[in-house]
Amino acid sequence: MKIEDEIKSTVALDISKKITLNILYTQNVITDNFNEILKPYEISGEQYNVLRILRGQKGNPANMCLIQERMLARTSNTTRLVDKLLLKKFVTRNVCPENRRKIEVQITQKGLDILTELDPKVIEHEQLFSKKLNTEELEQLNHLLEKYRN
Amino acid sequence: MKIEDEIKSTVALDISKKITLNILYTQNVITDNFNEILKPYEISGEQYNVLRILRGQKGNPANMCLIQERMLARTSNTTRLVDKLLLKKFVTRNVCPENRRKIEVQITQKGLDILTELDPKVIEHEQLFSKKLNTEELEQLNHLLEKYRN
């Protein structure tokens, strides 16, 4: 369905506006679908994202700055996100002994386990959309998004 | 900048994951930029969106259902969004006399005025991104997003 139909636009939209709305709308569709997957696990999308970042550290602890700069939504409140993960025992949090301003956050085995359980569902989610394009189109979409943004 | 670099990924990402992250990240960039534009006017992105929908009605009142189905984020709370706009006198709200379950929402002159003031800034915002692609690439990006989503 075209974006004009999705939002039932009553006026003609120029291509610049269509693309902006299309990206915003597509993001909503992706996010809603992803939240459905996460729902039974009682973690939010951004919490999942933090866990993914921590797993990517491969055993090394991550401080708050590092987590922040790797998140998709830069304005998220990292402290409170980590708080939530701590409550669920998906991470540990300790003051860094070398620099007491920093906090060392690490993923626990329980956190790694939930990611392992989610992995196939996340891949399935990503492919639900991407299977509609062939390899060439996927590369092109990725390329165009990067060119558009920068 | 490539999406892997934006989120400083430590692991290789397959194309499906890259596109998902790329759309989410690009939406954040667009939204952050747009919020900067709206900031001096003290309205949020979704409030702006509701005003745009009401202007599109060209004088006809819109009920809550109609607004909801034209919004980008379908889960937004339309009642409370309209409440905020009412406080600022950008809209009027009345019970529909034909069907007392419905609410008729209309944009005021003050609401139309703020949209008129915002119009050139919004166009500038959209073109800030889209000028990086040529016409053919813009059409292609729009097409690929729609194909990807459906």
Next chain:
DNA sequence: TTTTTATATTTGTATATACAAGTGTTAGTT
């Protein structure tokens, strides 16, 4: 006509987000 079902909207509540201000720690300067 009474009861049931469907529709349209609002409200409650818990959580999330945005962003400014505050706290504690370290590094640099005088």
Next chain:
DNA sequence: AACTAACACTTGTATATACAAATATAAAAA
């Protein structure tokens, strides 16, 4: 050493979002 600036993180507060439950009205069925 005392002062100042920079850094890393947390807290406060207002607003927004998600989603279930509640309310009010209208239409349909018994």
